[in-house]
Amino acid sequence: MTRATKPRGFNRRETLAAGLALSASPAVLGARSAASAHAQARPGECLWYQEPAGAWTEALPVGNGRLGAMVFGRVAQERLQLNENTLWAGSPYDPDNPDALAALPQVRALLAQGKYKEATDLASARMMAKPLSQMPYGTLGDLLLTFSNPEQPKAYRRQLDLASAIATTEYGEGTARYRREVFASAPDQVIVMRLEAEAGTLDFDITYRAPRALRTPREQFGEGGAPQTTRPTDWMLREEVGPPKAGVALVGDGSGAFLVTGHNESSAGIPAGLRYAMRVRAIGDGTITQTEQGLSIRGAREVTLLITAATSYVSARDISGDPVAKVRAVGQAAERKSYDTLRRAHMADHAALFGGMTIDLGTRAAAALPTNQRIAASESEDDPGLAALYVQYGRYLLIASSRSGGQPATLQGLWNESTLPPWDSKYTININTEMNYWPADPAGLGLCIEPLVRMVEELAVKGAKTARVMYGAGGWVAHHNTDLWRASAPIDGPLWGLWPCGGAWLCNTLMRHWDHTRDGALLARLYPLLKGASHFFLDTLIDDPKGRGLVTSPSLSPENEHAFGSSLCVGPAMDRQIIRDLFGHTLGAGERLKVDADWLGKVRQARSRLAPDRIGAQGQLQEWLEDWDAVAPDPHHRHVSHLYGVYPSGQINPRDTPELIEAAKVSLRQRGDLSTGWATAWRVCLWARMGEGDHAHEVLKGLLGPRRTYPNMFDAHPPFQIDGNFGGTAGILEMLIQGWGDELHLLPALPSAWPDGAIRGFRARGALKVDLVWRGGRHRSLVVRGEPGSTVTVRAGTERFVVVIGPAGTFERQWG
Numbered sequence: 001m002t003r004a005t006k007p008r009g010f011n012r013r014e015t016l017a018a019g020l021a022l023s024a025s026p027a028v029l030g031a032r033s034a035a036s037a038h039a040q041a042r043p044g045e046c047l048w049y050q051e052p053a054g055a056w057t058e059a060l061p062v063g064n065g066r067l068g069a070m071v072f073g074r075v076a077q078e079r080l081q082l083n084e085n086t087l088w089a090g091s092p093y094d095p096d097n098p099d100a101l102a103a104l105p106q107v108r109a110l111l112a113q114g115k116y117k118e119a120t121d122l123a124s125a126r127m128m129a130k131p132l133s134q135m136p137y138g139t140l141g142d143l144l145l146t147f148s149n150p151e152q153p154k155a156y157r158r159q160l161d162l163a164s165a166i167a168t169t170e171y172g173e174g175t176a177r178y179r180r181e182v183f184a185s186a187p188d189q190v191i192v193m194r195l196e197a198e199a200g201t202l203d204f205d206i207t208y209r210a211p212r213a214l215r216t217p218r219e220q221f222g223e224g225g226a227p228q229t230t231r232p233t234d235w236m237l238r239e240e241v242g243p244p245k246a247g248v249a250l251v252g253d254g255s256g257a258f259l260v261t262g263h264n265e266s267s268a269g270i271p272a273g274l275r276y277a278m279r280v281r282a283i284g285d286g287t288i289t290q291t292e293q294g295l296s297i298r299g300a301r302e303v304t305l306l307i308t309a310a311t312s313y314v315s316a317r318d319i320s321g322d323p324v325a326k327v328r329a330v331g332q333a334a335e336r337k338s339y340d341t342l343r344r345a346h347m348a349d350h351a352a353l354f355g356g357m358t359i360d361l362g363t364r365a366a367a368a369l370p371t372n373q374r375i376a377a378s379e380s381e382d383d384p385g386l387a388a389l390y391v392q393y394g395r396y397l398l399i400a401s402s403r404s405g406g407q408p409a410t411l412q413g414l415w416n417e418s419t420l421p422p423w424d425s426k427y428t429i430n431i432n433t434e435m436n437y438w439p440a441d442p443a444g445l446g447l448c449i450e451p452l453v454r455m456v457e458e459l460a461v462k463g464a465k466t467a468r469v470m471y472g473a474g475g476w477v478a479h480h481n482t483d484l485w486r487a488s489a490p491i492d493g494p495l496w497g498l499w500p501c502g503g504a505w506l507c508n509t510l511m512r513h514w515d516h517t518r519d520g521a522l523l524a525r526l527y528p529l530l531k532g533a534s535h536f537f538l539d540t541l542i543d544d545p546k547g548r549g550l551v552t553s554p555s556l557s558p559e560n561e562h563a564f565g566s567s568l569c570v571g572p573a574m575d576r577q578i579i580r581d582l583f584g585h586t587l588g589a590g591e592r593l594k595v596d597a598d599w600l601g602k603v604r605q606a607r608s609r610l611a612p613d614r615i616g617a618q619g620q621l622q623e624w625l626e627d628w629d630a631v632a633p634d635p636h637h638r639h640v641s642h643l644y645g646v647y648p649s650g651q652i653n654p655r656d657t658p659e660l661i662e663a664a665k666v667s668l669r670q671r672g673d674l675s676t677g678w679a680t681a682w683r684v685c686l687w688a689r690m691g692e693g694d695h696a697h698e699v700l701k702g703l704l705g706p707r708r709t710y711p712n713m714f715d716a717h718p719p720f721q722i723d724g725n726f727g728g729t730a731g732i733l734e735m736l737i738q739g740w741g742d743e744l745h746l747l748p749a750l751p752s753a754w755p756d757g758a759i760r761g762f763r764a765r766g767a768l769k770v771d772l773v774w775r776g777g778r779h780r781s782l783v784v785r786g787e788p789g790s791t792v793t794v795r796a797g798t799e800r801f802v803v804v805i806g807p808a809g810t811f812e813r814q815w816g
Helices: 100-112 116-126 323-335 339-354 371-377 384-401 432-436 446-471 502-517 520-540 573-593 597-608 658-671 677-689 693-704 723-736
Strands: 046-049 060-063 067-071 077-084 141-147 154-161 166-173 176-185 190-198 200-209 249-252 257-263 275-284 287-290 294-300 302-311 358-360 737-740 743-746 757-764 768-775 778-785 791-796 799-804 810-814
Touching: 046 371, 046 384, 060 154, 060 166, 060 176, 060 384, 067 176, 067 190, 067 302, 077 190, 077 275, 077 302, 100 116, 100 446, 166 339, 176 200, 176 339, 190 323, 190 339, 200 275, 200 302, 257 323, 275 294, 275 323, 294 302, 302 323, 339 384, 358 384, 371 384, 384 693, 384 723, 432 502, 432 677, 432 723, 446 502, 446 520, 502 520, 502 573, 520 573, 520 597, 573 597, 658 677, 677 693, 677 723, 677 737, 693 723, 723 737, 723 757, 737 757, 743 768, 743 778, 778 791, 799 810
Parallel strands: 743 791
Antiparallel strands: 046 154, 060 067, 067 077, 077 141, 141 200, 154 166, 166 176, 176 190, 190 200, 190 302, 200 294, 249 257, 257 275, 275 302, 287 294, 358 757, 737 743, 757 768, 768 778, 778 810, 791 799
16 A cells, blocks of 8 residues: 555545544435444444454455355455355265165164174265265355555454444555455345555555365364463564465456366265366456456555355256356446445345344443453353354354355355365354254244255255165155265264254254244145155154163264263154154144145054153263263263253243253253354253253353353354354343244243343244343243234243234333
8 A cells, every 4th residue: 555645535525524424425324324333333233453464264254145255454465365155065965875775774773682792893884975075165265455564553343233234444554544344245146345545556466375284183072171372463464475286267257257167076976076166356446456366456556356156056056057147147247336335235135034033132331342351251241242142143154154046155154265165164053054054944034945945955855865775664754964966875883973953954954944934835835844754754653672662773872982982872862852843743733734644643653652862870861762871971071962951942941841941951051151153152042941040050150261162252262253243142032032832932941141121023933033131030021923912931030921913013011
């Protein structure tokens, strides 16, 4: 950046006010407020920092559900790390193993005889997918904006305004002021970056860095947390572009634009099949020239970058798309619109989702601090506003990573900087993908579930072949992971992958969504999925040799070894709970739709014969059919799979099954409060569901603290996994309002740290919308909106009453 010797005005632009406030005329910035973005952002809806991002987990995410960027806010060289949500490795493939069918009865027999090692060895040799792994999610690479002659900045601030979904960087150098805005527009399907200079010029080069195979440092994979680092800020940090990557080409594409083309990665013997394209167009008032590595911009005061990307992916079976034609068409359409038009359309689209719910848990002095400082102090100090911000950030992340027409949120949502991400950044469906969508409906974001519905529909097609080839069964099955290509066979090894309930849990997740909407068309869409998943278990459940009921075999309690050198077993608690829900949902849906009466009778009979939950000798809820909990090698295991029946299910609850709830508490105390990020979030949800608000709050403080939350508020497994953000969001909401057992529970687990607050726009089961205010830990006012004439039973402390929605679609109640 170069300072002018004499400040020059911009089309009636006012002189920059002291501090960070930047005023501008409509001719430069469009017809928007002269107040700077951070002045407009509400404290409870804004992440902000006083230094640029060094590590990726300090950068700020933007996304439109398909395209994503991590914004670093650096002074000498800005970095935008980019993603497109269909850029995965591989190509359509069939991992089903035909040897599994003959091995299945042998593995079952070995398990019945207690020969767990032999069963595991045989399953490993003959019942696993080929290849043994699935395809990883990738990255689009980076745009690096390298500025000429930068100086030490002053009055630096970067922020992410959750309400507008705009990331902003502002700072001064000498007499000059600089401002950048970045957002990902869903209406126009572009990432937009706006750069502005006051009393100076913008002089920088744009270069493209191709996707890289970055490996997460080994030490980050432990469970010791992700401590906030204290390091000097490197204001002049610049990264190398690196050598060109084979198969990646960069060419000019008209005035002020360049086009990048390349192909995806191969993986595990599956060849690369996707082509991708990215187009970058710069529009500004300076000199813009093409270079071998991108663009050079000199003497500008305002520049707008329009970034578009696409792949040849059409579906899990079709990769014939034309990404070059797509990015040109989308990019050229965006070029015909002014920056202000793009910005207003983006903000209106985002507000339609984000503006549907507000939350206030109270404010303390810490709310005035930068976000990273609040996180660093949160384990030792109460900061209720940080919990509210965490909820709104979780909502923001779901909007940004899961929009209609796109892919569901992966283990890392939409954002990933490597072609070799942790756990492949795919869909782990033995908890993590389901957790991603726990807060969606309660937080008013039911529309964000559409990609998950579509993925399960596609997965059911692949899963039908897996059921037939590997189990000789009808219906469909999926195991503990899937990917862009909807692979459904068991992967990684039998200790992790030979778990047949992934598809069933996804079905239960979708029915939870239906229960919040009560949409008849959605129910009709979901019923074939439910029927197919139930059909598989009708064909594969076996009688427990000890007469305890119907059970799965082989299976496992996700990722947790028992005392006999394996995780493979018969009929773990989680399976029985998931299948009980699945059969119940199938029965309810079929009866509402008035179909399949005779077949539903078989489902009802099988449900009644499922082995029940059991309480062990220690008073705990048994994780396995046998009482093995006390001798399990890892008593503090991250998964608490046998507590599925407590949350997200409601089979085990304080009202109907108090003995099982007490047993679940014993189990959860044995497991411990703190674990990996997402596992800690699940514990928050569980303690909240069991009515233990202060206990849930203590666990939540551990989740929000620097060991499990990165400076940019991403959840730390570690490394980063987004499910912890979504699980934590769900847990906070669960402390305030719950819906189970056909009742609405108000403040069922309110911690003493949040005596005053309000939540508005909460969505409850039964297609209800709830506004709740409390003071001094007591209910103050309630508004419920829904279909006129609909009813719901409400519990508020010791009080129980029936709400009848009035003719105007509302019910109101005040407490003295």
